[in-house]
Amino acid sequence: MKxxxxxxxxxxxxxxxxxxxxxxxxxxxxxxxxxxxxxxEQIIENDHDRIVREMIELNEIPAPxxxxxxxxRAFAQLLRDSGMTNVEIDPxxxxxxxxxxxxxxxxxxxxxxxxxxxxxxxxxxxKRQGNRLMAPGIGDNTRSLAVLLGIIRALDSARxxxxxxxxxVGDVGEEGPGDLRGMRxxxxxxxxxxxIRMFVSIDGAGSGSxxxxxxxxxxxxxxxxxxxxxHSYGAFGLVNPVYAMSKAIDRxxxxxxxxxxRTTYNVGLVGGxxxxxSIPNEAWMDVDLRSESPQQLNKVSDxxxxxxxxxxxxxxxxxxxxxxxxxxxxxxxxxxPSGSTPIDSPIVxxxxxxxxxxxxxxxxxxxxxxANMPISLGIPxxxxxxxxxxxxxxxxxxxxDVEKNSSVKGINLVMTTILALSGVQ
Numbered sequence: 001m002k003x004x005x006x007x008x009x010x011x012x013x014x015x016x017x018x019x020x021x022x023x024x025x026x027x028x029x030x031x032x033x034x035x036x037x038x039x040x041e042q043i044i045e046n047d048h049d050r051i052v053r054e055m056i057e058l059n060e061i062p063a064p065x066x067x068x069x070x071x072x073r074a075f076a077q078l079l080r081d082s083g084m085t086n087v088e089i090d091p092x093x094x095x096x097x098x099x100x101x102x103x104x105x106x107x108x109x110x111x112x113x114x115x116x117x118x119x120x121x122x123x124x125x126x127k128r129q130g131n132r133l134m135a136p137g138i139g140d141n142t143r144s145l146a147v148l149l150g151i152i153r154a155l156d157s158a159r160x161x162x163x164x165x166x167x168x169v170g171d172v173g174e175e176g177p178g179d180l181r182g183m184r185x186x187x188x189x190x191x192x193x194x195x196i197r198m199f200v201s202i203d204g205a206g207s208g209s210x211x212x213x214x215x216x217x218x219x220x221x222x223x224x225x226x227x228x229x230x231h232s233y234g235a236f237g238l239v240n241p242v243y244a245m246s247k248a249i250d251r252x253x254x255x256x257x258x259x260x261x262r263t264t265y266n267v268g269l270v271g272g273x274x275x276x277x278s279i280p281n282e283a284w285m286d287v288d289l290r291s292e293s294p295q296q297l298n299k300v301s302d303x304x305x306x307x308x309x310x311x312x313x314x315x316x317x318x319x320x321x322x323x324x325x326x327x328x329x330x331x332x333x334x335x336x337p338s339g340s341t342p343i344d345s346p347i348v349x350x351x352x353x354x355x356x357x358x359x360x361x362x363x364x365x366x367x368x369x370x371a372n373m374p375i376s377l378g379i380p381x382x383x384x385x386x387x388x389x390x391x392x393x394x395x396x397x398x399x400x401d402v403e404k405n406s407s408v409k410g411i412n413l414v415m416t417t418i419l420a421l422s423g424v425q
Contacts, residue, residue, distance in 0.1 A: 007234060013203040024346070026175070028298035028353040028416060031424050039056040040158035041412045044150055051411070052133075052402050058125045059142040059240045064122075064180035068093055068114040075145055077113065081155040082149050084168070095170035097191070099152065105164025106197035111370050112144035112386075113174030113182070113203065117394050119228045139390035139400040143201040145170055147386045151415045156289050163423035167192055174203075174370050179334040193313045198347050198421050199381035200414075201370040204393060205400045206385025208413040211351050213364045213382055217297050217338025218290045223248070223308060225272075225329045228323035229281030234314035239319045241283040242272060244326045249285065250312035255303050261292035262366070263300055286333070292366055294338050296339035307331060336368055337376030347380040350420040358413050 019339035022030070026372050044051075058078075063071035072095050078324055079087045079097045086098040095114070108347035116137035118124065126135040147346070171182030174333075176361040187193050201212075249267050257263040265287065274282030289304065314328045341348060343364055355362040367383055387410020390400035401407075 007287045008182060011118055016028040024349040024353040024420075025356060028357050028420050031419050032357055032416060033425060036160045036275055037416075037424065038420065040154040040160050040415065043154040043157050043412050044415065045408045046152055047153060048404050048408055051146050054146040055133065055143050055147055055402070056128075056136065058145050059126050059138050060124055060236055062120060062122065062124055063115050063137070064118060065115040065173055066174050067120060071114050072170060072172070078149055079152070079168070081294050082153045084152060088397055089336065090190055092182055092188060093172040094182045094190070096190075097152070097167065097168040098192075099155070099162070099166045099276040101162045101164045101166070101422060102424065103163035105162065105196045106118070106421070107167060107192065107420045108198045108200065108418060109167040109169055109186070109192070109196045110148065110200045110202065110322055110418055111169035111183075112148055112201070112393070112399065113141050113173050113370055114145065114170045114172055115175050115178055116140070117175045132334065133398055133402060134397060136396050139282045139392040140396055141174070141203050143205055143312055143388070143390070143400055144321045147202060147411050147414060150411060151418070153251060154415065160419065162419065163424040163425060164421075165195075166418060166422055167196065177334060180336055180370065180373050183370050187373050187377060187379075196374070196379065199374040200418060200421070201369060201381070201383040202386050202414060203367075203369050203383050204385060205390030206360065206410070206411045207387045207406060208355055208360050208385050208387065209362050210310065210365050210385050211348065211362050211368040212369055212371060213348055214292055214366040215336070215339040215375040216290055216292055216340050216366050216368040217294055218288060218334070218336045219297055219301055219332060219370070220289070220334035221287045221304075221330050222284065222333045223328070224282060224284045225312065226282050226327045226329065227280070227325070228321065230279045232277040232279055235279055235323070237320050238279055238323055239315050239321055239326045241326060243316035243319075244312050245270070245272075245283040245285060247314055248308050250400070251307035251311055252287070252304055255300060255307065257300055258296060261296055263296045264290035265289050265300060265304065284304040290368070292338060296340065298356060299348050320397050338372070339375040341375055341380055345380055347382055347421060351382055351384065354413055354417040354420055357416060358409055359369045364407050375383075384414055384417065385410060386414065
């Protein structure tokens with residue numbers, strides 16, 4: 001686990017120029033005036049059609065969580081085709097590419113997740129209408145993978161030399177049941193786990209006005225109510241797991257939660273039973289709890305468990321238990337840590353300065369992204385848009401707009417932020 005000393009060390013490295021009186025905006029403006037950086041920005045513009053082609057190529061390789069390997073191999077090859085030589089796929093399936101710096105600056109990890117929320121068999125072919133690309137996963141998060149490739153080529157072609165190393169990552173398991181498994185491995189077992197000093201996640205289409213600084217924590221449960229079951233007529237009057245679960249859902253729906261810090265709950269999946277004329281011997285549901293506060297997440301979790309038990313007890317008291325009682329099994333199936341990167345920290349200030357440099361007024365937001373893991377470990381981390389515009393994320397009609405000017409501006413904003421964090425010679 002990273003400590004406050006690690007944070008202070010990273011701040012010192014990032015703000016070495018500040019010792020000479022430079023503000024974050026001055027640092028970004030200085031970097032933006034460098035001829036190599038200006039050349040890199042122009043290369044992004046010239047390379048835009050290729051970036052779009054790579055969005056389409058990668059999106060049409062299915063990558064459900066836990067089944068990202070085909071896309072991972074393709075992304076690794078595109079990294080090599082883009083000039084990266086230190087490319088590897090780690091044991092968890094993350095694609096890693098290290099771009100060496102020329103000085104003693106901090107290592108900055110920049111990640112875009114490989115996986116999508118869509119199950120195997122989903123049609124992921126991209127349909128294009130002018131500047132609009134439509135396909136499941138195209139904005140979340142295939143676009144970001146292609147943006148990383150474009151930035152790498154621009155830095156290499158323009159011969160931009162950073163002080164710190166930049167670790168580019170295509171990670172697995174960001175979505176839903178993936179439970180951040182790629183990030184957990186990167187920061188707990190990966191070869192660079194003790195070297196990463198700052199982290200930037202690129203996720204979703206957008207102009208760059210959104211800077212995620214607060215990690216939205218979540219806890220997911222698979223909850224099963226079990227009972228004796230029986231014939232719907234012959235065993236009528238016995239306890240029924242579905243009735244118990246229905247009572248539980250009603251109780252959950254009435255749990256009071258604060259608006260600040262925002263805390264939510266949702267019963268997202270339900271199932272059980274064998275036939276219409278059988279009392280089920282089992283009923284189950286999956287529940288998602290979320291909060292900006294670790295304390296509130298624990299509180300709503302404890303309250304939910306209390307209400308589940310009360311519902312089971314109520315059913316056992318309402319009907320016959322002669323053949324057995326309702327039993328409850330609640331198991332955690334996913335957990336994402338929460339926390340925040342202070343808005344007055346160097347990484348946030350430099351991201352804001354980069355947005356200002358491109359005439360964009362940023363806003364701070366809350367999200368559940370790859371940045372949750374480093375934030376929870378005390379490593380300065382944020383999530384940025386990948387440029388352009390888009391909508392309908394997680395829907396079959398997901399889309400992005402790749403109009404060149406707004407797309408290029410967003411990509412260059414990301415690149416400028418990375419350079420400001422790494423330091424440029």
